[in-house]
Structure formats: structure tokens, C-alpha cells
Amino acid sequence: MNRLPSEWRRLYAPTAPGPGPGPGPDAATQADPIDGTNLVDAQGRVRALVLQLGRPADWSALSRVWQGVQLDLAWPAPAIAVSGKDGYQLWFSLAQAVPVAQARTVLTAVQARYLGDVAPARVDLWPVTDANVPQGGRHAPVIPAEPDRPEHWSAFVAPDLAPIFNDTPWLDLPPNLEGQAELLSRLVSISFTEWEMAQAQLGVTMVAQPTTPTAASPQRSAPATPATTERAPAVSQSDPRRFLLDVMNNEAIEMPLRIEAAKALLPFVPPN
Structure with a gap:
């Protein structure tokens, strides 16, 4: 059984799963939540916050954010991902959904605190406020996903392996889905x-x-x-x-x- 959809839903779906029994393993796999449209609910709320640093990728700079939010803000560690293109990403999970505008305001404050010396054009934040969509906001492409270019897969990566992707922030082969689920299973949401x-x-x-x-x-x-x-x-x-x-x-x-x-x-x- 592929655990990745359930781990993704646990961390990033706008409505967190309750403590009771779910609909069963088959439903968790068939109702695949790994879809970017599912990251913003109908009320314009999110549980996933994404900060990307790229053009070029720079783990030494982004690691300041990864470490700083844990040491200074007492947040649990966010997931680390390579974008499959030109950057690293941090995926933060909230225990309770918040409005897109609020999520972006806080994420902007995190950027200002830890990446104030980095050119703003190199930083991307999601969700993005967008009045042209019904839910009022758009979110980042999901991880992992089919690559736009051959052998350029996006994927979540372990903290100790993050530095090795600095020059090539992608995987040459499709990531192992069980391995991706295992990485997410170690993470908890920001209370x-x-x-x-x-x-x-x-x-x-x-x-x-x-x-x-x-x-x-x-x-x-x-x-x-x-x-x-x-x-x-x-x-x-x-x-x-x-x-x-x-x-x-x-x-x-x-x-x-x-x-x-x-x-x-x-x-x-x-x-x-």
C-alpha cells in the first residue's frame, strides 16, 4: 500500500484528519489528495506554507530558515524538498487551517527575519493571493510530481542529504514513494x-x-x-x-x- 497520500493529507490537506478511524486504507489510496488544488479549501484556508529559495539553489542560506524556525520560534522541523528545477523548498504544516492572507503575512515575516540579505526575486512564497480563483488563493506545485524536463524530479529529501543537491536540485529518477512517505511520517504540524x-x-x-x-x-x-x-x-x-x-x-x-x-x-x- 502506498502511504504517501495519507501522510500528505495528514500534514497538508486544509482539513486535518480527526483522531478517529478513517474510511479505510483503500479509500486513502483511491481518494488521492496529492493535488495542488486540494491545498486551498473552499473558504480560502490552508495548512501548508511553502518557502522556496532558488535561482540558484542555496542550501547554506535556506538552512538558516530551517534551523531558525526550530530554535527561535520553537516550530517543528519543516519538510525539505528539491523543486526539480532551480531551488530548495521548505514545507511547513499547520495543525489548524488559516486564511491565505494570514499565512502569507507570517511567511513573509519569516523571510524577512532569516533571508533579509537575499534578493527578494530569488524567494517564492505560497500560498499566493489570487482573486481570480474561487477560493481566493493558489498554492505551490505538489511534491513529488511528474517533471517538466526528463530526469528532473521534485522530491522531499532528508536533512542530512539536502546539501548534496545544491548544484542539481532534482532527482534523476522517480523518487521511491515509500521513502517519501517515511520522510513525511517523521514530521509533525505546528500547533x-x-x-x-x-x-x-x-x-x-x-x-x-x-x-x-x-x-x-x-x-x-x-x-x-x-x-x-x-x-x-x-x-x-x-x-x-x-x-x-x-x-x-x-x-x-x-x-x-x-x-x-x-x-x-x-x-x-x-x-x-
Whole structure:
């Protein structure tokens, strides 16, 4: 039996599987979740966050992110992947789905913290806000996937093997699916508490709250005015445009995040 679909769903599907018994092994294999359209749900929420560094690939730089989020933010290790083209990727898994705009804001803060000396054109972040699709966002191509070029397979790789792909960030042969599943089986998702505490460290707590009934817990409220604290969860859950406007106009938020919010608003601007 191929375990990869179930491991993929456990980590990255917008709705995390519950603790009870599932539909059975056959259903897990037949209802193959390894499809990029499944990474953003109908409400525009995600559990997968992807940061790619390429053009060229540079593990020495990306390893700062991989190590830093574990040491500084107390996040579990993200999956490491080679893109099959020209870069490395880190795949983060959230225990609870969050809106696309919120996910991107936090991921942008991670980029600013650990890759501030890297040219922005070399970094790609997913999900991407897109008002032209029903769910309001697009996600990264799945890993592993059929290559665009022969002998250029994308794949998840073990941390100790990541450096050897620096010059050739791909596999020459199709990755072993059981091996891919085994790599994912060792990973765990970022918990709600870890996600919320990291937002405070990254300076985005006031406007970025996960979509959960406990998100407005008073003991974790940011040092903001009552109006800001009360409005933020509703904006992030139901109105991506309003959420982005609040980020862009909030002077308490770091400038790189406000600039990113302004860029993300472009698809919402009607053509002349």
C-alpha cells in the first residue's frame, strides 16, 4: 500500500484528519489528495506554507530558515524538498487551517527575519493571493510530481542529504514513494499555540489569528487598542481584502509586511 497520500493529507490537506478511524486504507489510496488544488479549501484556508529559495539553489542560506524556525520560534522541523528545477523548498504544516492572507503575512515575516540579505526575486512564497480563483488563493506545485524536463524530479529529501543537491536540485529518477512517505511520517504540524506565539515574535500578532473559536483568547491578545483587537479575527476569517488593508495601514507592523500586503491587494483592484 502506498502511504504517501495519507501522510500528505495528514500534514497538508486544509482539513486535518480527526483522531478517529478513517474510511479505510483503500479509500486513502483511491481518494488521492496529492493535488495542488486540494491545498486551498473552499473558504480560502490552508495548512501548508511553502518557502522556496532558488535561482540558484542555496542550501547554506535556506538552512538558516530551517534551523531558525526550530530554535527561535520553537516550530517543528519543516519538510525539505528539491523543486526539480532551480531551488530548495521548505514545507511547513499547520495543525489548524488559516486564511491565505494570514499565512502569507507570517511567511513573509519569516523571510524577512532569516533571508533579509537575499534578493527578494530569488524567494517564492505560497500560498499566493489570487482573486481570480474561487477560493481566493493558489498554492505551490505538489511534491513529488511528474517533471517538466526528463530526469528532473521534485522530491522531499532528508536533512542530512539536502546539501548534496545544491548544484542539481532534482532527482534523476522517480523518487521511491515509500521513502517519501517515511520522510513525511517523521514530521509533525505546528500547533495553534506554537503558531500564535511565533506571530508575537514576528510582530504580526495583532492582525493574524488562526481560524479557530479559541483564537480570540484574551491571555494572548496583542498590545493593541480594543478596536483593533476585536476586529482582527473577523477580518482575517471572512474578508481577505479588509485584512490586507488593515495590515497595510497599521503603522505598528514592520514595513516589509505592509509592503507585502500592498502587493497582495493588487488582484483585488478593479481594472480601469
